Amino acid sequence: xxxxxxxxxxxxxxxxxxxxxxxxxxxxxxxxxxxxxxxxxxxxxxxxxxxxxxxxxxxxxxxxxxxxxxxxxxxxxxxxxxxxxxxxxxxxxxxxxxxxxxxxxxxxxxxxxxxxxxxxxxxxxxxxxxxxxxxxxxxxxxxxxxxxxxxxxxxxxxxxxxxxxxxxxxxxxxxxxxxxxxxxxxxxxxxxxxxxxxxxxxxxxxxxxxxxxxxxxxxxxxxxxxxxxxxxxxxxxxxxxxxxxxxxxxxxxxxxxxxxxxxxxxxxxxxxxxxxxxxxxxxxxxxxxxxxxxxxxxxxxxxxxxxxxxxxxxxxxxxxxxxxxxxxxxxxxxxxxxxxxxxxxxxxxxxxxx
Ligand SMILES: *Cc1c(COP(=O)(O)O)cnc(C)c1O
Numbered sequence: 001x002x003x004x005x006x007x008x009x010x011x012x013x014x015x016x017x018x019x020x021x022x023x024x025x026x027x028x029x030x031x032x033x034x035x036x037x038x039x040x041x042x043x044x045x046x047x048x049x050x051x052x053x054x055x056x057x058x059x060x061x062x063x064x065x066x067x068x069x070x071x072x073x074x075x076x077x078x079x080x081x082x083x084x085x086x087x088x089x090x091x092x093x094x095x096x097x098x099x100x101x102x103x104x105x106x107x108x109x110x111x112x113x114x115x116x117x118x119x120x121x122x123x124x125x126x127x128x129x130x131x132x133x134x135x136x137x138x139x140x141x142x143x144x145x146x147x148x149x150x151x152x153x154x155x156x157x158x159x160x161x162x163x164x165x166x167x168x169x170x171x172x173x174x175x176x177x178x179x180x181x182x183x184x185x186x187x188x189x190x191x192x193x194x195x196x197x198x199x200x201x202x203x204x205x206x207x208x209x210x211x212x213x214x215x216x217x218x219x220x221x222x223x224x225x226x227x228x229x230x231x232x233x234x235x236x237x238x239x240x241x242x243x244x245x246x247x248x249x250x251x252x253x254x255x256x257x258x259x260x261x262x263x264x265x266x267x268x269x270x271x272x273x274x275x276x277x278x279x280x281x282x283x284x285x286x287x288x289x290x291x292x293x294x295x296x297x298x299x300x301x302x303x304x305x306x307x308x309x310x311x312x313x314x315x316x317x318x319x320x321x322x323x324x325x326x327x328x329x330x331x332x333x334x335x336x337x338x339x340x341x342x343x344x345x346x347x348x349x350x351x352x353x354x
C-alpha cells in the first residue's frame with residue numbers, strides 16, 4: 001500500500017532523492033566507494049560541500065556578502081550559538097511557540113534578552129503584528145514557521161536591526177526577501193534533508209562584534225573560513241540536503257515549489273473550513289502552509305477517524321504531544337496527491353459521522 005507521509009520531522013523527502021542517496025551509499029558516482037566510507041577531504045566530497053553551500057545561497061537569491069555553512073547540533077545548538085556570536089549588550093526576541101521559547105531560554109544564558117512580543121496569551125495561535133524594535137538591540141530573533149502550533153509569518157519586520165530567523169520548518173518553501181535577514185538557520189530534517197546537519201546563512205559583516213572568545217566549534221567565522229569543514233562534517237546529511245536543493249532547482253526553483261505548496265495548503269484548508277466535523281486551531285491570518293493544526297470537534301470519534309486514516313495509508317498526522325489534535329505537515333516533498341487522499345478521507349468521514 002502507498003504510504004502518505006505527513007510526518008512533522010524528520011519529514012518526507014522526494015523519492016528521486018532517496019533513490020540517488022541509496023545508490024550513493026553503495027557506490028558513489030562509480031568511484032567504487034560508498035559516500036559513507038570516503039574521506040571528507042576527497043575532491044568528490046569537497047565538491048558536494050561546495051555545491052550544497054552554493055545551492056543554498058542560490059535558492060535564497062543571496063550574493064557574496066553572505067556565507068552558507070553546514071553545522072551539526074541541530075537548530076537547538078543555534079539557539080545558543082546565535083547569541084554567543086551576536087549578542088553584546090541586548091537581543092530582542094519574538095515568542096511564537098515552543099521553539100521560540102527554547103531560543104529565548106538559551107539566549108538568556110548568554111546575555112540580556114528582551115521579549116518584544118509574544119502570542120503566549122492565546123496559547124500561540126497567532127503571529128503578533130505589533131511590536132516596537134528596541135533601537136539598542138544587537139539583533140531581533142523570530143521563528144518563521146511554528147512547527148508545533150501551526151502558525152507562520154506571512155511578511156517579515158522591516159528594521160535596521162539585524163534580523164535573525166529560525167527557518168527550520170519552512171526553509172526553501174516560498175519566496176522570501178532573504179537579504180532582509182542577517183542570519184537564517186534551519187535544521188535539515190523538516191524540509192531539506194535528513195537529520196544531522198543545520199544550514200546557517202549569514203551576512204559576514206555581522207560577525208566579530210560580540211567581544212567574546214568563542215570555542216572553535218561554536219564560532220561562525222572559523223567555520224566558514226574552514227569552508228564548513230573545520231572538523232569532519234556530517235557527510236551524508238549534507239549530501240542528501242544538496243540533492244534536495246538540486247531537486248528544487250531542477251524542477252523550476254523556488255517559484256515552482258511555492259506554487260505547489262500554495263496549492264496543497266489551499267486544498268487542505270478549503271476542506272478543513274467546509275467540513276462540519278473538524279476545526280482549525282489557529283487564527284486564519286496566521287495559518288502555516290507547512291504545518292496545519294486541527295482537531296475533531298467530537299473527541300469521541302477520534303479512534304474512528306484514526307482507523308480510517310490507517311486504512312488509507314495516511315501516516316504521521318498526530319499533533320505534537322504538547323498540543324494534541326492533528327497536524328497535517330505539507331513539506332516540500334509531499335505530493336498534492338497525498339493531500340487529496342487526506343481530504344477525501346475527511347469528506348468521507350463527515351458523510352458517515354456528521
Ligand atoms: C524542529 C525544530 C527545531 C529543533 O530542531 P533540532 O534540529 O531538533 O534541534 C527548532 N526550531 C524549529 C522551528 C523546528 O521546527
